[in-house]
Amino acid sequence: MxxxxxxxxxxxxxxxxxxxxxxxxxxxxxxxxxxxxxxxxxxxxxxxxxxxxxxxxxxxxxxxxxxxxxxxxxxxxxxxxxxxxxxxxxxxxxxxxxxxxxxxxxxxxxxxxxxxxxxxxxxxxxxxxxxxxxxxxxxxxxxxNSARYWYSASEAGRRAFELGQRFFATLAQSRDDxxxxxxxxxxxxxxxxxxxxxxxxxxxxVSSTRLGAPPPAVWEARREAVRAAFAKAPDEAIRRLGADYVKLLDKYAREAADAGPSFVEIQNTMxxxxxxxxxxx
Ligand SMILES: C[S@@+](CC[C@H](N)C(=O)[O-])C[C@H]1O[C@@H](n2cnc3c(N)ncnc32)[C@H](O)[C@@H]1O
Structure with missing residues (x-):
């Protein structure tokens, strides 16, 4: 992963x-x-x-x-x-x-x-x-990095991508990046x-596609990466945003499991x- x-x-x-x-x-x-x-x-x-x-x-x-x-x-x-x-x-x-x-x-x-x-x-x-x-x-x-293509068959997946973009942008701003x-x-x-x-x-x-619900290790790696990013966040508001993001990832994992073989996720960047x-x- x-x-x-x-x-x-x-x-x-x-x-x-x-x-x-x-x-x-x-x-x-x-x-x-x-x-x-x-x-x-x-x-x-x-x-x-x-x-x-x-x-x-x-x-x-x-x-x-x-x-x-x-x-x-x-x-x-x-x-x-x-x-x-x-x-x-x-x-x-x-x-x-x-x-x-x-x-x-x-x-x-x-x-x-x-x-x-x-x-x-x-x-x-x-x-x-x-x-x-x-x-x-x-x-x-x-x-x-500002122009990534993302598709998810799951509603929570689409929201997770949007929240993720906001989370990383806010994190960068807070670091005066x-x-x-x-x-x-x-x-x-x-x-x-x-x-x-x-x-x-x-x-x-550079692209990747996932067909069928990803295994638990994928979700754990995603949660871990996000937790690691917001653990160092300088303020409470970003840590809250990060915690909301992890919750949304959990929802995404559940929706993906429910979708089973009809789950589709496509990512592309350039x-x-x-x-x-x-x-x-
Ligand atoms: C994503 S890595 C790419 C490494 C390598 N070019 C590759 O394609 O595998 C970015 C690298 O740029 C280095 N880096 C960042 N700012 C730099 C700077 N101002 N001068 C030299 N290296 C820098 C980082 O330390 C890091 O090793």
Whole structure:
């Protein structure tokens, strides 16, 4: 369950990585970055190293791959994962908005599912352009977390989705979260402001369907995810909203069980991959 798409339990796509980092996406990244022997490629916001492991599997051994993440713990995990596979990747802890590299240090730069967490997207794009060589590729892939498709055959399921959206939005507001959940489709339009020529935008749909009432473990995972989110909520009103949400999830579970084999739930969201080229000087 934790790896399934679930708009009911998270404001972002964090549960989805295994689903969309598939072979097709990996080869899209490879084709887009046009790696040649000796090229230096930078992954900004590498997380636990999914990209590095997948890209290295494609046999890019002659490429000099570097990766950074804001969190040292993630960098460490990514380093251990690639070392265990004997993959030479250079890692560093660094902020996308202040990259510790000289101008034009990389032949291409990519960044996946990171700018949705960054307040100052312009600063990050400026940095991506700065560290990319003239003529080099910049690839940025982000979702639009504000535009999710959701269908449930159950009335409580439809209400749960709406309440969930409100719950996560209120939680974000209470944390003074100024990140842009809808950054994905905007990226190509921001490129020219930073000396990057937009080349193309590719859409990657991520969807899941459930037919028949989900097993109890699905409901328990959903309740747990919501409880974990509101346990840290700073005020009573949000905790109350969270508690109401859990109650609605219980009702949804009951309606789903009653519907049995006629239960249907469909979720879909979209990743937007903006491809650009750093302007020639
Ligand atoms: C959803 S994960 C994506 C990880 C990886 N790119 C992938 O696709 O598997 C987002 C990552 O962005 C990192 N991150 C968030 N803000 C960042 C920033 N300002 N600079 C660098 N990394 C950042 C987080 O620490 C996290 O590891």
């Amino acid at each position: 934790a790896r399934d798409i679930d708009a009911l339990t998270a404001a972002t796509l964090k549960h989805l990585r295994d689903r969309w980092w598939d072979e097709a996406f990996t080869s899209f990244v490879r084709v887009t970055l046009q790696p040649r022997a000796g090229n230096r490629i930078l992954d900004v916001g590498c997380g636990t190293g999914t990209a590095e492991i997948n890209i290295s599997r494609l046999g890019l051994s002659q490429v000099d791959l570097c990766a950074v993440d804001l969190l040292y713990a993630r960098v460490r995990e990514a380093l251990m994962a690639t070392r265990a596979r004997n993959m030479p990747v250079g890692f560093a802890a660094a902020d996308a908005c202040a990259l510790p590299f000289r101008d034009g240090a990389f032949d291409s730069v990519f960044c996946v599912a990171v700018l949705q967490h960054v307040r100052d997207v312009s600063s990050a794009l400026r940095e991506f352009a700065r560290v990319t060589k003239p003529g080099g590729r910049v690839l940025v892939v982000e979702p639009d 100024l990140t842009d959940p809808a950054v994905g489709p905007k990226l190509a339009g921001l490129f020219p402001l930073h000396g990057i020529q937009p080349l193309s935008v590719h859409l990657f749909p 990743l937007f991959a903006a491809v650009g080229q750093k302007n020639e000087e």
